[in-house]
Amino acid sequence: MSLDINKLLRDNIRNLKPYSSARDEYSGEAAVFLDANENPYNSPWNRYPDPRQLKLKSRVGEIKNIAVPNIFLGNGSDEPIDLLFRAFCEPGRDNVVSINPTYGMYRVAADTNNIAVNLVSLSAEFELNADEVLAAVTDKTKIIFLCSPNNPSGNALDNLQMLRIIEEFSGLVVVDEAYIDFCPEKSFLPFLSQYSNLVILQTFSKAWGMAGLRLGMAFAAEQVIEVLSRIKYPYNLSILTQQKAIELLENEQQKTEWVSVILNERTKLIENIKKYPFVVKVYPTDANFVLVKTYDPKGIYQYLVDEKIIVRDRSSISLCEGCLRISIGSPEENATLLEALDGLV
Numbered sequence: 001m002s003l004d005i006n007k008l009l010r011d012n013i014r015n016l017k018p019y020s021s022a023r024d025e026y027s028g029e030a031a032v033f034l035d036a037n038e039n040p041y042n043s044p045w046n047r048y049p050d051p052r053q054l055k056l057k058s059r060v061g062e063i064k065n066i067a068v069p070n071i072f073l074g075n076g077s078d079e080p081i082d083l084l085f086r087a088f089c090e091p092g093r094d095n096v097v098s099i100n101p102t103y104g105m106y107r108v109a110a111d112t113n114n115i116a117v118n119l120v121s122l123s124a125e126f127e128l129n130a131d132e133v134l135a136a137v138t139d140k141t142k143i144i145f146l147c148s149p150n151n152p153s154g155n156a157l158d159n160l161q162m163l164r165i166i167e168e169f170s171g172l173v174v175v176d177e178a179y180i181d182f183c184p185e186k187s188f189l190p191f192l193s194q195y196s197n198l199v200i201l202q203t204f205s206k207a208w209g210m211a212g213l214r215l216g217m218a219f220a221a222e223q224v225i226e227v228l229s230r231i232k233y234p235y236n237l238s239i240l241t242q243q244k245a246i247e248l249l250e251n252e253q254q255k256t257e258w259v260s261v262i263l264n265e266r267t268k269l270i271e272n273i274k275k276y277p278f279v280v281k282v283y284p285t286d287a288n289f290v291l292v293k294t295y296d297p298k299g300i301y302q303y304l305v306d307e308k309i310i311v312r313d314r315s316s317i318s319l320c321e322g323c324l325r326i327s328i329g330s331p332e333e334n335a336t337l338l339e340a341l342d343g344l345v
């Protein structure tokens with residue numbers, strides 16, 4: 001559905017003028033910078049970073065085949081998630097729709113911004129039903145959050161169900177693709193030109209191995225990206241993050257190799273884990289983790305902690321009774337996990 005961004009935006013954001021930084025106000029080559037009250041010493045750390053992140057964005061654009069005006073870069077995916085609430089959702093009035101179970105940050109950002117979340121349960125096999133999601137929409141719903149592959153279940157959601165939601169909802173539909181590199185054929189990036197209400201989140205924290213840098217991406221129509229850029233902190237990505245990311249993004253082959261090792265390890269780990277008598281079921285996964293239903297999640301979790309191995313106890317999450325979420329580690333780490341689990345038999 002074509003996007004009426006002015007109707008969707010909060011009143012206070014519609015005409016908000018962004019902070020204009022010193023570096024925004026000149027163009028061209030300069031030799032002497034006396035405009036930003038920086039210290040002339042301690043180069044290069046004395047200078048503020050590029051608020052528009054043009055070099056890093058153009059590299060990201062090359063990798064993703066997306067034009068720079070359709071790219072927002074933030075301090076992790078957390079930043080665009082929070083900014084979407086702040087731009088579009090009026091505290092105490094508007095709401096968002098989210099699937100359940102899913103990634104916990106949508107709820108945290110909603111609570112921080114005093115926005116209600118209408119939850120729509122996935123099926124017992126974590127499948128998405130577009131009709132149920134659309135039925136949860138009210139005239140105050142601004143954003144629908146989908147996550148595919150979904151965390152903590154691991155499965156990719158059905159593309160046709162997601163497309164129906166994008167086509168029939170007049171607000172924004174966020175598709176969080178944090179784990180898409182482990183499931184490459186399913187990215188919605190090619191749909192971006194077709195749907196102006198689609199926002200795709202990706203991250204360098206998982207397949208690219210840069211969780212410590214804090215670098216997340218949002219891809220969307222130019223008018224949506226423009227709003228996020230207008231309300232972000234001017235210098236949201238440090239010089240260190242921008243430089244290091246540009247350097248690490250040179251080696252795309254490395255990422256491809258890591259993903260291939262992790263996918264191999266995932267297959268092996270699943271085969272092995274299935275055999276334990278305390279495992280009820282291993283859910284199908286399209287991500288770099290696997291959700292495992294057990295008879296005694298707390299007992300196994302604590303046993304592994306005592307063995308100095310930390311997994312994620314998801315047993316208190318709805319539809320995840322008995323479940324532990326296990327990230328796929330290196331071959332050595334996965335072998336250590338299996339050895340420890342052998343000790344439980």
Ligand SMILES: *Cc1c(COP(=O)(O)O)cnc(C)c1O
Nearest residue numbers: 076077078103151178203205216
């Ligand atoms: C890990 C994860 C992210 C990544 O968050 P960052 O802030 O970019 O590190 C985003 N979405 C989901 C669903 C995740 O599991």
